Amino acid sequence: MASVDVVIPNYNYGRYLEACVNSVLSQDMAEIRVLIVDNASTDNSVDVARRLAASDSRVKLLLRPENLGPHASFNAGIDWARADYFLLLFADDFLVPGALRRATAVMERDCGIAFCYGRDVAIRGDVPIPEIEPQPADPPLRLMTGRAFIERFCRLGVFQIPGPSIVVRTSVQKRAGHYRTALPHSDDYELWLRLALYGTVAELDCVQAGIRSHDANRSTELWAHQTLHIRHTADAAESFFYHEGRWLDGAETLRRRARRGIAERAYWSAVSHALRGNGEAWKLLMLAFRMAPATAVLPPLGYLLHRADTLPRMRSLLSRIQR
Template structure:
């Protein structure tokens, strides 16, 4: 039986930590869980101690000073020894059977670098909902490395839920660490690098849950979303300058990425204008710099390429609700 190592990095999410850990520890597979608390000022440390006291599979690292999130992410990569690895934020959760389903696919498909599935969203402090039974042997689609990367380039965004991504540990260690210099797109940069080492399996089932709370409706999040698009452009440039430079048609893919990010920035600026939010000018400048044509002709083709266009247009007109750009 394959094994999975799960990292839960935490900072001041003590109110969600137990539910997140329980969603991991209830999985029907051989696993270990590492909780790294980054010097939280709430009751996180006490909650983590109680979780560890109740299950020998749990390891704790309680920091006395905040070293930043990337230190936790990368410490977890060093710690991982199982066949597969998952980074799960403390406010998110797994659905029953998620680890076994992913492991079964990767056991069957040794060329797969990582798997992901669908997600379910919950609001605020709502309890984790009951997820209906799902087949243990789920259907899945295999994406070739280049196809997966090209899809990102065309849209300028990954449309996959991060909490559902379960990675082959040997490939995670080859791909390396999260880059702290990309605080808003470090995950994108890593997923591009991981894709160089194998195919990607998209599972036809719900694998994880994402909680929307507090800051998801704040102006701070909107500022982070703007920074995310700016950093996505930097992540793509770094990838094609370094790890992805030897891909066939790397120059073509780099141009596609610039276009996709420019058109994403353009429409993000439009949604900021609709809401009366600041930041639209900065996004338009990025769009015009990466693709000057957007200053003359609106990139309508981009909306046709995105399968979630209708949902996002509706969301843009909902007062106070800003979709998460990493998952959109």
């Protein structure tokens, strides 16, 4: 039986922590360990964590006396992991029943898969975890070479991946190494690119995890301010191609393509914001022009053809404008 180590970083998410941990412990896997890394929370997180550890020996604790920041928690988890597979799950998110078995079964059949992910369900605020429709035990999947995965990012300038669903082969995670502290908001993007250097990527056509959005999310401010998010994405790409990605065949061409893809994403984000009357549209447009001056002359229509969500997003935007 495959084994899985799940690291749950936490800071002041005591109100979500128990539900998150229980979503892991209730998975139909024989060998699971959970490490809760608490970053000196000031709410009831430590009490909740201690109670969970006392009631289940699979739960381990790393309770920091001072807040060392999220990177220290992520990287301590990577050092701690020793199971076959590894998952980083934020304390405000959760796993869907059967998620770990589905992911590990796919990876057990193909040892060339570096990591696996699926779709997510979104919930807002402090609502309880909803009933999730049962997912297929053996869902359809799409396999991509690591290079194809990297090229897709370069083309789109974004990852459309729910982070809490990413199950990584631990040996690959150890080789890829730690999250880079120089990237405070796009560290995950950069690490996913590095992981793809070590094998195939599997995309499951099923719901694997839940993502909770609320005002205290680490990424809430970034998603609310697209210019910042896109700039941090550009930082992740530059970091990757400056370090491990520089050894890829055609690395400089890929780096330039990533810069253009990020610029084209900024361009269309500017259009979307302008249609909604959002003042950030001008900043996004200027960012696009700086990164790819050609967008000031010719709209990057080809970008829209590469995004699977173009039509749904356009319908949603038009409906919002009509209302």
